[in-house]
Amino acid sequence: MTIAAAQPSVHVRAPGKINLFMRVAEPGDDGYHDVATAYQAVSLYEDVVATPAAGFEVSFSGSVDVSGLPVDDSNLAIRAARLLAEETGVTEGVHLAIDKHVPIAGGMGGGSADAAAALVACDALWGTGLTKDELHGLAARLGADVPFSLAGGTAIGTGRGDRLSPVLATGSFHWVLVFAEFGLSTPAVYGELDRLRGEGQVPPDSVAPAGAPAVDPAVLQALRAGDPGLLAGALHNDLAAAAIGLAPELDEVLRLGASAGALAGLVSGSGPTLAFLAEGADEAISLAVTLSSAGHTAAHVHGPVHGARVVR
Template identity: 70%
Template sequence: MTIAAADESVHVRAPGKINLFMRVGEAGADGYHDVATAYQAVSLYEDLRAWPDDRISVSFTGTVDTAGLPTDGSNLAVKAAKLLAKATGVPEGVRLEITKHVPIAGGMGGGSADAAATLVACDALWGTALPREELHALAAKLGADVPFALTGGTAIGTGRGDRLSPALATGSFHWVLAIADHGLSTPQVYRELDVLRVEEAGRPMPWSAPAGSPSVDAAVLHALRAGDAAHLAAALHNDLQAAAVRLSPSLAELIDLGEQAGALAGIVSGSGPTVAFLAESSEDAIALQVGLSAARITAVHAHGPVHGARVLPV
């Protein structure tokens, strides 16, 4: 008997992510950029509950402002449910209720986590039991970060970021996430990077396009393997950071503030504007969180790596 037949709900939790490293190639003819990134899933989660229904719908609550989120067919969770239904021939619907904690348009893949959680929840609810490889293939159709939200842990992403290979990370890394009160459009940040590169043509800059295909620096992999936070801090890099800072100049001041308050390093995650500060230990992260909070910065302590989207007891 499937879960749907028993009229029970499914609870899935999916993590947000940090881009520890991000190198961005030149824009292709289709306007997209090849990237090489090191992802780490962290303990800031989206919680999704799914119930059997005669149609596909989604609603939101959470610790972030969800008022502006679409709930129609443009929503990534709705797209994920429809994609799985079409791929498996399932006629049923689903009612999705998502409790969001990952910042919206914050560079931490909250929408991608919602989509990954939906795939896992509907697969369980409808009893389709797709192999992980098939779920991964569906995830890749939904967006570059969705496959990683499905797998979690620490991984290297290439292509659009959806071609994943696991990366060994020893122990746990402690982060303080400074969450902005505004979002940034990912396409706009990429466009701004393109503009920066044109303006700085002929001058080597940290965000200059790599020669050939982008790749993740070996120093990142060595630091992860050793579980060495100080070495990882020295290797953190994001080509998109300069573009995000130009669009939101206060990010530069925020990074300086966090590093002066004791962070080993701060980095804009993905396209921003969330800034991830790496701390030496859990105790240091808590002290940093308190310091940022005293400066009226919304700050959350998280650790990684953590599991990808998975079913939890209801």
């Protein structure tokens, strides 16, 4: 069927994310790993403007290098738009103009944010009126991080990371992100983790869990208390050893952040973006200046923030 566009264009903003905690199980028979992770959406955003078009198109701009991004049907945002159209019977197309600020292949879910924003934007553009649960169902079919990009805030993710349970986080946490000039392939990082575990080369706290992975209750306690000092002691990422094994220079930056006053630092997701937790906004600004002075690209962000939503 044909649905008249509800608006001439729709602007949606979706956040990047960091993983405050990540435990990774051994790969299953299908090669995928179950995880238990604590997500937090942070104030580094992707902006997507959807306008009517004859087909499905995407274009990119932004503060990151977008020259290598696909603009065909392999692009996750295009896949999101097509999936929504197929599920709702829409026969129109859409042009998605994406202004990117989340690093590409950086472990912050930038592509997932684009897909979540595309779902929300196309739903509004076409007037399809899907419920939050229906959009979540489509998001889960697109990738493990897409549902969280829709929801935002702070949440526990289990399974592939797409089964979400919201978490109460009091107040705001301040982070300094350090962006690498290169990306890391998520499958490559998981493969390296499997190799390191097989050779007994991971730290004791990153050995594969005996049963289903779970988030440490100390993470939830710290978030509820709004206490960055408590949270600093609970941060963990099983993938860190693998990411550092593939990019050893990350370890030097983690050491620099610790010496410059960060409460704690960790690899975000599969990396190579690093996230340093600060006591507050002033401390985060000072840390960002120190890291920038050392030649790194650093940004102060805060979280939690909302998920993909229309910008009025």
